[in-house]
Amino acid sequence: MASDKSSPPSMKNASGRRLQNRDRLEADILEQAVRVFAENGYEGASIATIAERAGLSKQNLMYYFPSKQLLYQRVLDDVLDDWLARMDMLANEHDEPRDVLRAYIGAKLRFSREQPWASRVYALEVINGAPLYGAQIRDRVVPLLRKDIAVFEQWIAAGRIAPVNATHLMFAIWAMTQSYADFSAQMALVLDRKELTRKDYEDADTMVVQMVLAAVKV
Amino acid sequence: MASDKSSPPSMKNASGRRLQNRDRLEADILEQAVRVFAENGYEGASIATIAERAGLSKQNLMYYFPSKQLLYQRVLDDVLDDWLARMDMLANEHDEPRDVLRAYIGAKLRFSREQPWASRVYALEVINGAPLYGAQIRDRVVPLLRKDIAVFEQWIAAGRIAPVNATHLMFAIWAMTQSYADFSAQMALVLDRKELTRKDYEDADTMVVQMVLAAVKV
DNA sequence: GTCTATAATGGGATAGAC
DNA sequence: GTCTATCCCATTATAGAC
Numbered sequence: 001m002a003s004d005k006s007s008p009p010s011m012k013n014a015s016g017r018r019l020q021n022r023d024r025l026e027a028d029i030l031e032q033a034v035r036v037f038a039e040n041g042y043e044g045a046s047i048a049t050i051a052e053r054a055g056l057s058k059q060n061l062m063y064y065f066p067s068k069q070l071l072y073q074r075v076l077d078d079v080l081d082d083w084l085a086r087m088d089m090l091a092n093e094h095d096e097p098r099d100v101l102r103a104y105i106g107a108k109l110r111f112s113r114e115q116p117w118a119s120r121v122y123a124l125e126v127i128n129g130a131p132l133y134g135a136q137i138r139d140r141v142v143p144l145l146r147k148d149i150a151v152f153e154q155w156i157a158a159g160r161i162a163p164v165n166a167t168h169l170m171f172a173i174w175a176m177t178q179s180y181a182d183f184s185a186q187m188a189l190v191l192d193r194k195e196l197t198r199k200d201y202e203d204a205d206t207m208v209v210q211m212v213l214a215a216v217k218v
Numbered sequence: 219m220a221s222d223k224s225s226p227p228s229m230k231n232a233s234g235r236r237l238q239n240r241d242r243l244e245a246d247i248l249e250q251a252v253r254v255f256a257e258n259g260y261e262g263a264s265i266a267t268i269a270e271r272a273g274l275s276k277q278n279l280m281y282y283f284p285s286k287q288l289l290y291q292r293v294l295d296d297v298l299d300d301w302l303a304r305m306d307m308l309a310n311e312h313d314e315p316r317d318v319l320r321a322y323i324g325a326k327l328r329f330s331r332e333q334p335w336a337s338r339v340y341a342l343e344v345i346n347g348a349p350l351y352g353a354q355i356r357d358r359v360v361p362l363l364r365k366d367i368a369v370f371e372q373w374i375a376a377g378r379i380a381p382v383n384a385t386h387l388m389f390a391i392w393a394m395t396q397s398y399a400d401f402s403a404q405m406a407l408v409l410d411r412k413e414l415t416r417k418d419y420e421d422a423d424t425m426v427v428q429m430v431l432a433a434v435k436v
Numbered sequence: 437g438t439c440t441a442t443a444a445t446g447g448g449a450t451a452g453a454c
Numbered sequence: 455g456t457c458t459a460t461c462c463c464a465t466t467a468t469a470g471a472c
Contacts, residue, residue, distance in 0.1 A: 041261055041346065046465065063437065068466065128258065171398075172426065172429060178393070180389075183393065189355060190364060207383050215429040278456055285448080441468105446465085448464100450461075451458105452458090453457080453458085
């Protein structure tokens with residue numbers, strides 16, 4: 001096109017291309033934002049730091065995200081989108097409990113390993129009592145947890161797993177898998193390494209699966 | 219005493235009494251500080267809020283704690299003092315593994331229930347990578363965890379519990395018990411109550427003990 | 437869409453009277 | 455030890471030129 005001169009460097013096409021470009025920039029910003037929020041908390045994170053890491057000015061960042069709170073909520077939205085997509089189809093009451101539990105633990109641990117910042121941002125929000133995001137947790141996370149707990153209870157009613165407190169079983173699975181993101185700094189100190197290795201996550205998977213299956217006797 | 223006039227209202231005696239008074243005030247400040255840090259994170263917490271809740275001016279607070287960072291480190295010191303005192307004598311290789319594990323889980327869960335703010339302040343620091351307190355964790359917490367892990371390993375070597383990865387067993391116990399403080403907001407949402415009850419902690423204890431004992435087959 | 441400049445606020449910290 | 459007053463800085467956010 002002849003009128004390309006007034007467009008940004010990488011915008012070579014029409015509106016589709018422009019949208020793609022904007023999306024790419026937003027993705028860069030969000031990728032840095034989740035890290036900075038995880039490392040410093042909401043108040044401790046500064047727009048300037050996020051902008052600098054994403055390679056633009058803070059005023060320019062605020063052109064894309066008009067306020068810090070909107071950026072933060074978008075970060076949490078994306079965290080939940082990713083996590084819910086991974087965990088959604090796992091609990092099916094007709095599958096073998098053993099296989100479902102293995103898959104569930106595996107998926108949750110994989111999330112902790114692949115998206116530790118996402119896990120940590122979410123954890124920080126929950127620990128603080130979810131002041132900015134409680135409604136979303138109530139509407140999006142809690143129903144999913146309850147659905148999974150209901151599946152556990154159906155298994156118990158059908159005698160397919162040992163009778164345990166399904167709710168606290170879910171809390172236990174959540175806690176153990178989540179901690180490999182949230183407490184990895186302390187774990188690395190105990191294990192005397194700079195950071196957790198793939199082998200550590202495999203050992204974790206073995207241990208957590210072993211504990212859960214032993215508890216429900218399958 | 220006749221010279222009481224120039225002293226603070228509650229100071230009725232000599233230096234011993236004055237010290238007691240100062241200690242009392244520091245304790246009030248620290249009690250509020252741990253809550254405010256837990257609810258807002260280090261950066262999100264303001265000296266003014268802590269001072270207001272403790273019933274004094276922020277300038278007056280800074281007479282007792284010259285800087286925010288010193289106050290924060292004192293809070294974490296006290297958290298560790300309390301926690302380490304509760305957990306210290308528990309792991310004795312000569313006792314019955316079953317009893318030691320029960321006592322350990324019980325003590326850690328009790329700490330989550332009685333000192334949720336302490337748990338959360340510590341968790342926030344670890345999640346953020348322990349930027350201000352890593353050295354203390356390395357020097358005070360990690361050795362204790364390693365000692366307990368070593369006891370587990372001696373039990374395994376002696377055939378007193380099933381062969382498991384002792385380190386990850388410890389991580390699992392830590393994660394499950396810790397989460398009843400850190401994630402209680404989310405748990406309360408799932409359970410549809412304003413906050414966790416004593417009964418919830420009892421159910422938690424049952425579940426965690428059941429999982430750990432099943433995993434090590436005792 | 438990106439830049440310079442700047443407003444406006446909040447919070448940590450200090451000075452000095454009493 | 456406590457108070458009033460104030461400084462100083464970081465940070466969010468906006469205005470307006472280009």
